[in-house]
Amino acid sequence: MRFQLDELDALALGEGELMELDQEQQRLGHADALIRLCQQSVAALYDGEEGTCNDQLGQIRHWLEEARDHDNALSEALDTVESARLQVEAAAEALRHYLDRLDLDPERLAQVEERLGQAYSLARKHRVRPEELAEHHQQLAREVDTLEHFDEHLEALAKAEEEAREHYMGQARKLSKARKTAATTLTRQIATQLKALGMKAARLETVVEDDSPGAEGLDLVEFRFSANPGQPLRPLAKVASGGELSRVSLAIQVICARNLTVPSLVFDEVDVGVGGGVAEIVGRLLRELGEHAQVLCITHQAQVASQGHQHWQVHKIQSKNTTRTRIQPLAPDARVEELARMLGGVEITDSTLAHAREMLEKGQEVA
Structure with missing residues (x-):
């Protein structure tokens, strides 16, 4: 050279x-x-x-x-x-x-x-x-x-590396401190929402632990969950059922709704295992989320369906050799009939229709 x-x-x-x-x-x-x-x-x-x-x-x-x-x-x-x-x-x-x-x-x-x-x-x-x-x-x-001048360049690189490390560690520690503060607040707010969703014995903790340095900081952030009394807190993704995951996710989304950046949210039977007043609360929370983002919810609960801004009916059409899925939007009268069917089963009575109509009107009044 x-x-x-x-x-x-x-x-x-x-x-x-x-x-x-x-x-x-x-x-x-x-x-x-x-x-x-x-x-x-x-x-x-x-x-x-x-x-x-x-x-x-x-x-x-x-x-x-x-x-x-x-x-x-x-x-x-x-x-x-x-x-x-x-x-x-x-x-x-x-x-x-x-x-x-x-x-x-x-x-x-x-x-x-x-x-x-x-x-x-x-x-x-x-x-x-x-x-x-x-x-x-x-x-x-x-x-x-x-x-x-290899030695001089190596020394300069080592100095630059050390300066970068010090800067990184300073910023990462600030981030860790902010995360731990936010984790305490989030844990408390989630506990309140889970009780409202009928999971009174459930516990969820937001854990921020030290980990090796990486692009996202020094921390390992994990949700730990226990659905029943006497059970230890374990990683949420490993111990929660599908319905529990949906309700925890719903609780978190409601808390974070003001800062929500996701344009669409999909909940698949978030109301599994609940009914009555708790199902109505789930519906209200979903409707509240719908003010900040597009929310799609698959449900078999009339209390949840009645509070949606719109309503689609999903059902299968089977022939000898094929099976198709049909999705159709429901007009107000058709919504009443569908809610009545969800409430009363195969035979729909006048009282069931009246109950469905009242439920729909009440659900649409929710702010």
């Missing part, structure tokens, strides 16, 4: 220099043609013996000045011709300055072509495009510097 860097150092190709060399090579290599063409252009524009653009425009200006004496409407055309004549003069002057700077310099042309040849040769050697050679040179210099 040092040998390669020495070669590039010797060339010392600057950023953007290759394009400048290409342009200079084109100019020096075609200097004869450039001089001839520019001299012809100057002669045709201004310095010719006769019939130059300047002469012709001067004659036209003279004619238009005479014609304008008879019709002032030609003033605009006259001004345009005069402007063109002035531009021709400016163009001729610019070409004269260009010719003054343009020299036939075979020695400089040889130098430029030699430098271009070296650049293209090194580009092929390093397997980069010629225009990338300067950037490659800088990158190689950085790599060589890192290797030659």
Whole structure:
């Protein structure tokens, strides 16, 4: 790498220099043609013996000045011709300055072509495009510097690592403290909700324990649960039944509803194992959640279904060879009939319908 860097150092190709060399090579290599063409252009524009653009425009200006004496409407055309004549003069002057700077310099042309040849040769050697050679040179210099001053770089990296670790630990400890405070509050609020949901003997604890450092901090956060008296607290995911998980989830969602970021929540028979007043409380909590997010709940409890903003009926249609599931939205009258069926079974009486209608009206009044 040092040998390669020495070669590039010797060339010392600057950023953007290759394009400048290409342009200079084109100019020096075609200097004869450039001089001839520019001299012809100057002669045709201004310095010719006769019939130059300047002469012709001067004659036209003279004619238009005479014609304008008879019709002032030609003033605009006259001004345009005069402007063109002035531009021709400016163009001729610019070409004269260009010719003054343009020299036939075979020695400089040889130098430029030699430098271009070296650049293209090194580009092929390093397997980069010629225009990338300067950037490659800088990158190689950085790599060589890192290797030659390895101890210094290692020390700097170790220092940066220690600073990052200290910063991480400081932020992680703040996070742990905030989590433990929040865990105490959340545990107390969940206990209140679980009692309202008919799980009076249930206990749930939010545990924040020290763990190894990671992207989410130093903590292992776990919900531990016991559904019955005398049973120890164990990880919620391992000991809770489906219905218990649903009700715990419902309790947590209700508590967190104000900061809810999930757009949709689905509860599958969250009311399993409850009935009567507890089922009505579950329905109220679900409706409260529905004010903050979209809530879908599968239920067999009329007390829960009556409090939904909308109601779909799900049932199977079976034929000899196929089974299909049909889902249809229910209008208010159909909702009353479905609630009556959920309350009374196969035979629906007038009193059952009246009870269902009253339940629906009461459920829709819940704020």
